[in-house]
Amino acid sequence: MDAANERTGAPGDDLARFTVLSTDGDGNGEAIGTSVVIGVAGELDAQSGAQLRTLLAQAFEGGPGEVVVDLSEVEFIDSVGLSVLVTAHNRGESQTIPFTVRSPSPPCQRVFEITRLIDVLRIT
Numbered sequence: 001m002d003a004a005n006e007r008t009g010a011p012g013d014d015l016a017r018f019t020v021l022s023t024d025g026d027g028n029g030e031a032i033g034t035s036v037v038i039g040v041a042g043e044l045d046a047q048s049g050a051q052l053r054t055l056l057a058q059a060f061e062g063g064p065g066e067v068v069v070d071l072s073e074v075e076f077i078d079s080v081g082l083s084v085l086v087t088a089h090n091r092g093e094s095q096t097i098p099f100t101v102r103s104p105s106p107p108c109q110r111v112f113e114i115t116r117l118i119d120v121l122r123i124t
Helices: 046-061 079-095 106-115
Strands: 003-007 017-023 035-044 066-077 099-102
Touching: 017 046, 035 046, 035 079, 046 066, 046 079, 066 079, 066 106, 079 099
Parallel strands: 035 066, 066 099
Antiparallel strands: 003 017, 017 035
């Protein structure tokens, strides 16, 4: 693991928390072939969506081998959160960088099914 960075709201806030990990397959710390994993916890709404949009833009700018958003600890997602994920999906396709939504929590999975984004996003 090359870098880890956690951004958190104040204790007791319902703000989303973000963990950003950058890993590479051979452990040499070079950016080429790197996977960027962004873990999100809490609520993915208008406020935290803006933060996630910025983190994703930075991730794609680095030219990684893959960008992954882990939603296993997300309790709530709204239309802004969905928009951020769709935008990242589209950017990944345009840059030929795989974008994956990993381990969506049950509330997220349900929203993906209702909106049919389950057929659009790469979800593992």
